[in-house]
Amino acid sequence: MQAISTGIKGLDFILNGGFAKGATVIVEGQPGTGKTTLGMQFLYHGAKYQGESGIYITFEELPEQIYADMLQFGWDIKQLEAEGKLRVLCISPDVLMEQMIEPNGLFEQIIRQMNCKRIVIDSISLFKYVVAFAQSIRPTIYRLRNILRKFSLTALLIREQTEEEGAFPPFENYVFDGVIRLKLKPYMETYRIRTLEVLKMRGRQITEGEHAYRITNEGIYLLPARSMVGDYAYVQRNEYTPTGIDKLDEMLGGGIAAGTIYLLDTNSKANYKYIVAAILASRLNIGENLVAMISSLNTAFTFNELMRMFDINAEEVIARKGLYFIEHYNRSYPDMYLPFVLDASKLTIENYKEWLVEQLGQLIRQRENKAENWFLYYDLNTIIAEHGKDYVKKYFAEETALARTRGITVIVLCNFAEIGEEMASYLQRTVNGVIRTWVDGSYQYLQVTKSANGKISEPMLVENISQKPFIRLL
Template sequence: MNMTTVTGIPGLDYILNGGIPTHSQVVLEGAPGTGKTTLGMQFLMHGAVSCGESGLYITFEELPAMIYRSMESFGWNIRELERQNKLQVICISPSVFMNEMMSAGSTVSRILETMSCRRIVIDSVSLYKQFAEEAPSFRKAFYSLTNLLRKFQITSLLISENQSSPEGEAPVEHYVADGVIRLSLKPFQSEYRLRKLEVLKMRNSKFLEGEHAYRIMNNGIYVLPTMTMVEEMAMNDKHDRLSTGIEMLDRALGGGIPRGSVFAIDTNSRANYRYMLNSIFTKAMESNVNCVIQLSSLTNVKQFMAMMGKYNIPIRELLEDGRLQLIEFYKRLETPESVDWVSDLSGLQGEQLLDSLNMVIDKCTKNAALEGKEMMLKFDLYSIANEQGIQAALQLFRQEHKRALAEGHTYVFLCNFSEMQPEAASVIKRSCSGVIRTWVDEVYQYVQVVKSPLGRITPPMMVENIEQIPYIRLL
């Protein structure tokens, strides 16, 4: 099991899946003013104060007194920790430091041993590089440095200015170091700059990809992971969630779809969304939830029953007992008996269709209420918009969204936002508790949670077909 060293920087340890891998060497790079020194010292402070891990800060430019004064603004008393031999700040020239690192029994080595040092920050390897006359010389020196740190089993942050070769290649330290964290300032709303942190590399460790906003606060650096948005606390207070049956999707949703929520699945004709939908409704029926499903234009009754039969649920029994109701918009009923558990609304248009649909749903929800059951309902807004017009689709969505809020049922709406009017797509996205997007890019299909009640947005996950239920796996 890989051990991690907690940085103590709010948000960063979450991004790093617990912290920096212990005994690793991580380059911390950024332009002047991005907070590299602050982050480095915060890393050492947390180790010394909260983890019982002594730390060493080696600076090539600033005198210790300057660093003491700067860190006092965050309430950090570096001198007191130095008196306790928990933290030391050493100012040394790059040339002397290089010679120290290349020789056995050096002063720095003795300090590391005396302190039982577990964390170190070197500020900065950019200046260290200037004293190496050629790139091969610096590579050799940098290798020596990282090997020495590994020998002493020290977790280190190596501060660097943003640099690249004239050919645009990554600097040597990116290849040699175990990890790379980049701090940057990005233009924001023309008048401001937004601070961003990105983990470019972390050997033998998972991390949350992407650029994450951070702030320099009164007590140090605070990172806000990009997958975190304002949470809907009322939704998160619900204890139960309905599993989707797909492990990675459940994990992204904090356990599944919250009961009483409204979700949209944004897809198109190239993406096979049926396995995901079938799995969601199979798990709902296994949880004793009554279901109402509007059949899409691509799936008739026989096809639906054949597909659901693969999930080892008594589909005919559920239909005959009224625990599952199908709604058909298209004139294609195969057998007379299917009329008993299929609401045939084919041929209806406009208000007549919506009124009839409302009557069907009212009946289903009242029966569920009498039985003390909850419900999950699915509608294909994309096909409704194509057949009846976008206003009819919006009217249905608003009607059922209102019902969901009033009665606490769970809804899944199938959409294709890219082919909807922008205003209509915006209304649906804004009103839904969650949005799951699936699409095909060249030869691979992807799934991404782009909105959720937990405020999480996931990276795109690849879809793999498997032979066992639920027949897809997200990677």
């Protein structure tokens, strides 16, 4: 379905391109929320930049007032009227209805003559005065809908919302294709914030939520929710490795960027192992080398089993010198693994960091000329259990800085609830991305709360499925 740009970049984004061609959309809001501005921006943009002429129908205001108001945004409506691309019609609702119904009436003539593609009616709230007292407005609404469809006009119908309207959507909201609600909400006691929410939009995939907008000197500017400042400076190679979890990749702009550091926060009830496994397997699949810290709950065997579920044969990876283990618990490994086990079990807190830096440095230096990419799976729960929180406080920033300078991509497992708020916020500041998963009631959730490309997600439901990657996000 062809998308018709709304004239507002952020709105196009949350409508996945714009309105559906020929859709009729209600724009509702209380006085002063920006309905007229939105309607005019849609028409102005269409006429000026998209080759789509439009009609603005108003029942109350004098055109001079509208011209003057719009000129504040730099929109010279009179000029576009002179060019035959836009038309402001001030008529009464009953005349409009009469002319719309009449075959080859004024309405039809103007549409044909202008080759009109867009229309705004400001506002349909006055239609109720067209019909006689106690008569239903429904036939009028249906008639309006049918006429708009007949001419395949992309239409915005402005509707004034009243305070007492309450929870019952009016009949019109059911009949037309879309509903956009504008709000002016109190914010931090003394401020107000304008928000736009798409309540309904047939045939288009929308970004849910209330999105903040401002009325600026260039009209409405909308900032889609959950778009924050990105960490582009750290995305060194602009290479993204998909995690294999579709929705997660979508959120991360393609996957986990090479050379970035991501935290995976998980509480004890949540199942994180498939998330980690999906990420690790995808890196091994493209030939990266992995250094994996084996936690107290896992062994190299359970790790290998998990990899096998993702079609990775760990022993083959070991054979190509692509997989190393960091072992904190002095457990035994098969002989073939031994050259690939970095034994940290006998180290004190004082020399652990030096050792880690040395080991990783050596690994990478040995093979630097092969331009290999390295991936580190780091388990902070193990580090804290073995070396205490102080170690993390002291060295985590240093370790991440080191990883960055060597271009190592890192995923760090941790548990915010256990490490406490202060430490959690420190960690979150230090890394490029944060993925959180938790169990609440009878569902597991996952949310990207920070990412290298600045996008953050809403909490998504985690569903277990029987094939790779064994979880699906909803």
